[in-house]
Amino acid sequence: xxxxxxIALAGLGTVGGGVVRLxxxxxxxxxxxxxxxxEIVAISARDRSKDRGVDLSPYRWEDDxxxxxxxxxxxxxxxxxxxxxxxxxxxxxxxLAQGKALVTANKAMIAHxxxxxxxxxxxxxxxxxxxxxxxxxxxxIKGLRExxxxxxxxxxxxxxNGTCNYILSTMExxxxxxxxxxxxxxxxxxxxxxxxxxxxxxxxxxKLAILASVAFGTTIDFAPVEITGIRRVLAADIAQAxxxxxxxxxxxxxxxxxxxxxTTRLFQRVHPHLVPRDHPLAHVDGATxxxxxxxxxxxxxxxxxxxxxxxxxxxxxxxxxxDIARGDAKGPGxxxxxxxxxxxxxxxxxxxxxxxxxxxxxxxxxxxPGVLAEITAAMRxxxxxxxxxxxxxxxxxxxxxxxxxxxxxxxxxxxxxxxxLRLLHGSPSLTEPPLVMHILxx
Amino acid sequence: xxxxxxIALAGLGTVGGGVVRLxxxxxxxxxxxxxxxxEIVAISARDRSKDRGVDLSPYRWEDDxxxxxxxxxxxxxxxxxxxxxxxxxxxxxxxLAQGKALVTANKAMIAHxxxxxxxxxxxxxxxxxxxxxxxxxxxxIKGLRExxxxxxxxxxxxxxNGTCNYILSTMExxxxxxxxxxxxxxxxxxxxxxxxxxxxxxxxxxKLAILASVAFGTTIDFAPVEITGIRRVLAADIAQAxxxxxxxxxxxxxxxxxxxxxTTRLFQRVHPHLVPRDHPLAHVDGATxxxxxxxxxxxxxxxxxxxxxxxxxxxxxxxxxxDIARGDAKGPGxxxxxxxxxxxxxxxxxxxxxxxxxxxxxxxxxxxPGVLAEITAAMRxxxxxxxxxxxxxxxxxxxxxxxxxxxxxxxxxxxxxxxxLRLLHGSPSLTEPPLVMHILxx
Numbered sequence: 001x002x003x004x005x006x007i008a009l010a011g012l013g014t015v016g017g018g019v020v021r022l023x024x025x026x027x028x029x030x031x032x033x034x035x036x037x038x039e040i041v042a043i044s045a046r047d048r049s050k051d052r053g054v055d056l057s058p059y060r061w062e063d064d065x066x067x068x069x070x071x072x073x074x075x076x077x078x079x080x081x082x083x084x085x086x087x088x089x090x091x092x093x094x095x096l097a098q099g100k101a102l103v104t105a106n107k108a109m110i111a112h113x114x115x116x117x118x119x120x121x122x123x124x125x126x127x128x129x130x131x132x133x134x135x136x137x138x139x140x141i142k143g144l145r146e147x148x149x150x151x152x153x154x155x156x157x158x159x160x161n162g163t164c165n166y167i168l169s170t171m172e173x174x175x176x177x178x179x180x181x182x183x184x185x186x187x188x189x190x191x192x193x194x195x196x197x198x199x200x201x202x203x204x205x206x207k208l209a210i211l212a213s214v215a216f217g218t219t220i221d222f223a224p225v226e227i228t229g230i231r232r233v234l235a236a237d238i239a240q241a242x243x244x245x246x247x248x249x250x251x252x253x254x255x256x257x258x259x260x261x262x263t264t265r266l267f268q269r270v271h272p273h274l275v276p277r278d279h280p281l282a283h284v285d286g287a288t289x290x291x292x293x294x295x296x297x298x299x300x301x302x303x304x305x306x307x308x309x310x311x312x313x314x315x316x317x318x319x320x321x322x323d324i325a326r327g328d329a330k331g332p333g334x335x336x337x338x339x340x341x342x343x344x345x346x347x348x349x350x351x352x353x354x355x356x357x358x359x360x361x362x363x364x365x366x367x368x369p370g371v372l373a374e375i376t377a378a379m380r381x382x383x384x385x386x387x388x389x390x391x392x393x394x395x396x397x398x399x400x401x402x403x404x405x406x407x408x409x410x411x412x413x414x415x416x417x418x419x420x421l422r423l424l425h426g427s428p429s430l431t432e433p434p435l436v437m438h439i440l441x442x
Numbered sequence: 443x444x445x446x447x448x449i450a451l452a453g454l455g456t457v458g459g460g461v462v463r464l465x466x467x468x469x470x471x472x473x474x475x476x477x478x479x480x481e482i483v484a485i486s487a488r489d490r491s492k493d494r495g496v497d498l499s500p501y502r503w504e505d506d507x508x509x510x511x512x513x514x515x516x517x518x519x520x521x522x523x524x525x526x527x528x529x530x531x532x533x534x535x536x537x538l539a540q541g542k543a544l545v546t547a548n549k550a551m552i553a554h555x556x557x558x559x560x561x562x563x564x565x566x567x568x569x570x571x572x573x574x575x576x577x578x579x580x581x582x583i584k585g586l587r588e589x590x591x592x593x594x595x596x597x598x599x600x601x602x603n604g605t606c607n608y609i610l611s612t613m614e615x616x617x618x619x620x621x622x623x624x625x626x627x628x629x630x631x632x633x634x635x636x637x638x639x640x641x642x643x644x645x646x647x648x649k650l651a652i653l654a655s656v657a658f659g660t661t662i663d664f665a666p667v668e669i670t671g672i673r674r675v676l677a678a679d680i681a682q683a684x685x686x687x688x689x690x691x692x693x694x695x696x697x698x699x700x701x702x703x704x705t706t707r708l709f710q711r712v713h714p715h716l717v718p719r720d721h722p723l724a725h726v727d728g729a730t731x732x733x734x735x736x737x738x739x740x741x742x743x744x745x746x747x748x749x750x751x752x753x754x755x756x757x758x759x760x761x762x763x764x765d766i767a768r769g770d771a772k773g774p775g776x777x778x779x780x781x782x783x784x785x786x787x788x789x790x791x792x793x794x795x796x797x798x799x800x801x802x803x804x805x806x807x808x809x810x811p812g813v814l815a816e817i818t819a820a821m822r823x824x825x826x827x828x829x830x831x832x833x834x835x836x837x838x839x840x841x842x843x844x845x846x847x848x849x850x851x852x853x854x855x856x857x858x859x860x861x862x863l864r865l866l867h868g869s870p871s872l873t874e875p876p877l878v879m880h881i882l883x884x
Binding site (some may be wrong): 088137150290304305335 | 581739751761
């Protein structure tokens with residue numbers, strides 16, 4: 001047996017505790033598979049006195065986690081502090097600069113600073129690994145970097161946020177409204193006290209930007225990701241989608257496109273979609289995550305599993321550590337984004353306007369004559385072709401005099417829908433802004 | 443750029459042609475991802491004159507493929523000849539003995555000789571890779587070897603044969619009988635002229651034995667795999683299962699168990715199962731493959747995609763080549779079965795008798811009084827508890843006077859069902875042997 005891989009853990013929250021438990025529970029098996037032991041030599045977190053439900057006394061405590069970067073007794077720093085900047089980023093920069101390998105579950109940091117950190121890792125000849133940053137325990141970074149490496153990826157998309165999927169699938173099962181299900185999810189610990197990162201789609205967008213980079217060989221470009229969360233999805237939308245043969249899921253999607261000017265551009269969007277009932281993503285329920293990658297030879301590949309939680313996330317963190325222990329993260333295969341940073345392409349963001357597709361539009365309108373004529377005239381004038389339309393029930397939770405008008409469009413450019421919404425903008429007939437959800441195409 | 447990885451292709455059937463097309467089509471992308479080009483330097487197949495729909499004139503032809511083993515200009519031999527023994531095995535042995543890396547899509551050869559070949563590969567310090575042998579283009583060997591490496595795997599199971607799944611899901615969609623769907627599948631090229639390897643479950647069993655080894659760190663043990671194919675599944679069984687909330691799928695399943703004597707044993711079975719409609723495998727249609735691995739930290743992971751075909755299989759073959767080109771298949775990570783052969787465990791086969799579960803039983807019986815009493819008495823005497831029972835329609839395709847009796851049991855040991863069938867064995871009431879299908883548990 002070779003000597004152990006010596007790791008230091010920074011951050012002892014849910015995931016940190018899971019990593020400690022996993023390494024303790026599966027120690028013998030990890031040693032068999034990795035060819036050497038993985039040994040926790042030091043730990044650090046903000047508050048030493050906090051009870052974390054796991055005995056940390058066997059491990060050396062370090063008050064200042066940045067000391068890990070210069071400790072010659074440490075091979076790999078495992079960053080589980082979280083946050084795109086601040087202490088996590090300081091630690092990551094210092095560790096890589098000192099030639100330590102870095103394993104992280106920090107999607108925000110990788111989405112914002114992944115290219116800088118990969119550059120540092122490549123310069124130092126050490127590994128930077130982040131399997132746990134996307135889709136929890138599901139080995140989708142490895143699946144794209146290595147499993148699908150022979151393919152040009154045409155499109156990558158999936159269910160990337162377990163909290164949103166839990167809320168949407170619970171709304172579906174119970175008929176309850178968003179606010180009620182969110183409150184219940186918070187009570188059960190499935191949603192944070194401040195849930196905005198999850199339900200507004202930012203967390204999914206971080207993961208999508210990382211996936212896009214690995215799939216397409218492009219630099220990470222978080223800023224242009226179009227993001228819409230699920231706050232405005234009503235129980236009535238879910239019922240309406242169901243009646244039409246669809247489930248509503250928050251989908252992150254990225255693909256490369258040829259723009260009108262001949263350049264290749266990158267499209268990235270997080271948006272609630274109507275998913276046809278015969279699509280594999282339609283049956284992904286609860287806090288599960290799932291990613292589809294479409295390769296030009298492999299066809300459609302699906303990776304699915306628990307998207308969060310201490311056990312699954314720890315499974316991904318330790319898989320990265322085993323890769324490093326095995327020596328797989330050296331040589332030409334070591335580039336964190338599969339292709340060395342210097343060779344990654346930088347693509348301009350694609351415009352959604354020319355994208356062809358079908359969409360679901362829901363208007364909350366005042367219950368009075370002429371409203372339907374006004375909406376349908378706007379559709380006609382913008383060139384939006386309506387496949388089906390339903391006017392139904394009362395939307396107002398407070399018993400206000402409002403009505404829902406939901407429609408599904410025929411295939412057409414997104415710019416036409418945007419135009420129709422511009423025509424209706426400011427109309428006193430609409431009691432709130434319209435909700436647009438795209439229909440996932442095959 | 444480093445120098446190219448030089449490969450030789452043995453076998454130019456569907457998959458071999460796909461590998462040539464993929465390497466030509468995606469050459470630039472492969473070079474970016476692998477850090478070096480992958481270059482086909484020689485090819486070989488039985489018949490040089492055959493038109494394969496791909497221009498092979500750029501490649502050196504070798505009449506004797508075993509010459510690849512000793513050619514100093516070749517780094518990797520890609521074996522796509524097929525067959526568990528014969529020329530494929532001879533080539534594999536010679537190539538590894540001469541220190542060439544070997545990539546193969548040959549499930550039969552790996553299931554029967556994988557341990558011998560891995561021993562040779564480890565001795566020579568070269569890679570032996572077989573991602574394409576299981577589930578076509580789906581990177582499930584990598585998913586288990588590396589992605590789930592931190593976990594003790596509790597159970598691995600899945601839909602491993604695309605032909606069977608195509609037949610079962612088409613029977614489901616159309617209500618047609620097995621023979622008619624098989625004939626149609628053969629006409630379309632989805633089933634072989636001699637389909638027995640597929641429909642009798644042997645192909646799935648080969649893949650299962652390989653998966654079990656990678657998942658559990660055990661030596662491959664093909665012989666004890668319990669195998670039942672799908673020939674005897676009737677349209678009436680599918681309709682009955684559907685009415686009960688299940689789809690029928692051919693499932694390969696492996697798990698380790700504690701036997702009564704305290705030893706750990708390996709259970710491996712390929713068998714048509716009733717899959718609950720809310721299970722992800724229930725929605726796997728057509729020629730798709732899907733594998734579920736249950737890890738003690740990751741929870742349930744699902745890998746899904748095209749299980750066969752030239753493109754998907756070539757995608758897996760070339761992913762293995764990219765791993766080798768990147769240098770990932772060296773060092774402690776190189777063991778073909780994740781753990782070096784010398785450290786693999788050899789487990790005795792588990793007995794299915796004590797396994798607890800629910801089952802679907804279908805009897806084809808003569809249409810006369812007393813038959814139902816005879817069957818239910820046998821169930822009672824064997825201790826099988828019946829949850830639901832239905833007697834329905836006529837089974838005989840030839841209009842014979844037979845009736846189907848289908849039942850679902852409560853949870854109980856499989857030995858009780860076996861005892862009931864022994865009690866009924868030879869009964870003149872049964873016009874054919876009973877069909878037992880297990881119900882997939884969560």
